[in-house]
Amino acid sequence: MSDLTIGRGSNGAAVQSASDLYRAVWRWHFYAGLMVLPFMITLAVTGALYLFRDEIDAIVHSDLKAVEIAESVARASPSAMVTAAIAAYPGTAIKFTDPATPATSAEITVNTENRGKLAVYVNPYTGQVLGSLPDRGTIMWTIRYLHSLKYFGSFARALIEIAGGWSILLVGTGIYLWWPRRQTGGVLSVRGTPKRRVFWRDIHAVTGLFVGFFIVFLAITGMPWSGVWGAKVNEWANGNNFGYPAGVRVAVPMSDEHLDHVAKSSWSLEQAKIPQSAQHTHGAQPIGLDDAVAIFDRLGLHRGYAVNIPTSPAGVYTGSVYPDDLSRQRVVHLDQYSGQPLIDMSFADYGPLGKWLEWGINVHMGQEFGLANQLVLLAACVGIITLAVSAGVMWWKRRPAGSLGVPPMPADRRVFRGLIAILITGGVVFPLVGLSLAIMLALDWLYARISRPRPA
Template identity: 35%
Template sequence: MSTTLPASGTRPARATSAVHPGYRTLWRWHFYAGLFVMPFLIVLAITGTIYCFQPQIEPLLYPHRLVVTPAHTPRLSADTLLARAQAALPVGAKPIRAHIEANPARSAEFVFALMNGRKESVYLNPYSGEVLGTLDVDGRFMQVDRMLHRKLLLGKPGELLMELAACWTLVMIGTGVALWWPRAAPGSHGSALRAALWPRLGAKGRPFWKSLHGVIGIWLAVGALAFVVSGLPWTGSWGKQFKALATRVSAGAPRGAWGGGLPLKSTLPGAQQHADARPPMQMDHSEHAGHDMASMPGMVMDDLPLPNVPWAVGAVRVPQSPDAASPATGRFTLDQVVARMRALGVASGYDVALPATASGVYTVSYFPADPQQERTVYLDQYSGTVLKDIRYGDYGAVSQVISYGTSLHMGRYFGLANQLICTAISLGLAALAVTGFVMWWLRRPARAVGAPSRERAAPPMRAWKAGLAILAVIFPLMGATIVGVLLLDRMLFGGSKNLSAS
């Protein structure tokens, strides 16, 4: 394909500064990355911004369930509230989770698994025991928003699409910075840099949109890169494999976190213990599995019905005792669990996954804004013995870094300011998608995709090719799509209409 350049004498300054060896190659890859990423960026930006303000939004959405008037009377015990919550539900509902909250203006919340497979949250006034209402766990607004953000409500295919969108955003950022980089004659670098950092407000048409697009992109580049990198460890394909690898090599939760490899046991009083030689069950670790899947052999923390689990312990095996021959007696109560956690220094804002079987354990997950305060605690359901208390200091180096990245990504680490910064980055990414679309629309050719033309003699660009190769190795799914893009580019778009670089 031939390359169409601006005619001699037409905007010579722009041609000198913009059209350089490799420019069209980078522009072509930027075009393809943006073409794929654009709709997903808008979804990610909107849903991410909403989820970032969950603490402020949910009380406004469900004020009659979540908010109560503080009273001078003592709060009812957790066990009393749990019993009243269960009495308000159909027969057969099984309690799977309790949220422990000391905020005097917040209701008590318990989650139950119903016979029809649904999970229902029950809210009560902690002072009077009055049932304030229920919510479908999966239909809750913030849960729907979260699933849109993670998987477009399409299950595994949507999860893979969003992961690919994040990976290709890295390409979009890298090529965008390279295209933006000011190139000017010697002695004019300062003015060129100033012009590149501020939009040409006096321009009209495509030059204005191009200037605005470039300026937004460069101001957001570092934040957007941090956003993508901190979100990738939570993806359902690459992120899950990376988490499992980090755990195995002690870069996540240390391998010795389980006391020399001995199994944790919640021991039935008077029961004869025996080793279970069966291999772990291979299971589909779906997000927040139901009550019938909790505390089974081979389960990991991510499978428990908990809303938030620290990344470092997500792939850690859930304790499971051997089969028991006698019925359980003298079970530790929820009030005793609360008292035990208070003695351990955790008084509020945590969730307890209740034992699902006679050999299960109480699993406490504390996921606060400060990563160094994260706690995962296992308690024997009969004696209340602390079987394991995993803290930030027990994490591997990788998990410690990811814990901070997660808190910043979710806008939790330093309050409202963190939320506002995340909002600016998210909406800025959406603005990049919109301005990129406008630029394409203004220069689109008739009956063609509009990909930038290839260079007649492109330079080797070894650094760029090496970067793509590294991304393909780190993210194999993305590597497959890179090959696919190259093939489609040759087969379908090889004859696309030439476009100038301006």
């Protein structure tokens, strides 16, 4: 066709071009769904449960976590509670967790010889030991590890990064496929009945329209936990200051131990190193747990903070707390001999990137906006499960017998240039995502060659 040719011929070419683009997008929407839908179902179910972790743990473990308020009774000292915990479960106390509310128990982490680390729960009013669980052994810690795939090793954490990138691709291609093209239904309404494929197509499309934003948001805010991108960004953000945000005073002796290895920490502080007590060589006596707790109280740490107890002469008392209110996040390391704060930092000390990422993580976990945050994300999780189920039913109803049902390859392969551009962009920003896209592009090319009809 020459440049001067207009009319029906060019209209036909335009229609063919649009059809080829639609086929290419549909094909890669199918592949994206094939890659991430199993992950999305698992993440949606475990994520929905974890949104209500405090409420569920309080019910399931009420015999250990709940106590009757006795305002007229003087509370047992932290050291007395630690002594009671060790008497019941012999070992070394390594952490004391302050009761978060007047109606909750204290938690003492004891490193035992035969049973490993135990979380021992003590009534703060009576000093009575209520029982124990394996450290991080509550039902919600189990759900959290399932959600993060931590049970499946570091390779699985890399899959989170890949799934996150493909989820974004899934939403982008889904919006293109949803975009109205003269149809009267399936945009904001659902046609047909569950017996018909169009019903499931419309359920999928309409649900995806409303849930797509949340999928992208959750994918991006979940990236900090990924094995490659998350670790590198953390190192880039805090790598030149012993893992602390720039500007935090760290001109004190530092150990090689990381905060995340000894206590729950925020994402920004996973690689932060723990300082050392500097006065242990001068014959000074440790201040003790009771005095350390009193100092943390005077410093104003939010209730429910954890205190890591030093187990070596150079160790420090580390008080840390990460409540729903981001502004109250705080970590303080005390010299175990003088009681002086060696490092004292809070959310206000994070850099702009750290603050943005921590805010996203807080929303991701359903904490930032209270119950409304939990309910909105619960609805999003239900929507994600609906998307996955409707996609499966829709595929089952349209697939040819004995075939995987991959959408047809476009006649003009040049439409894949846009995909290659996405591959390059994804490879620069998220290396594992770019690598997975390249592998899928090669597999798609190989599949197309194998499945191509042979001439008679």
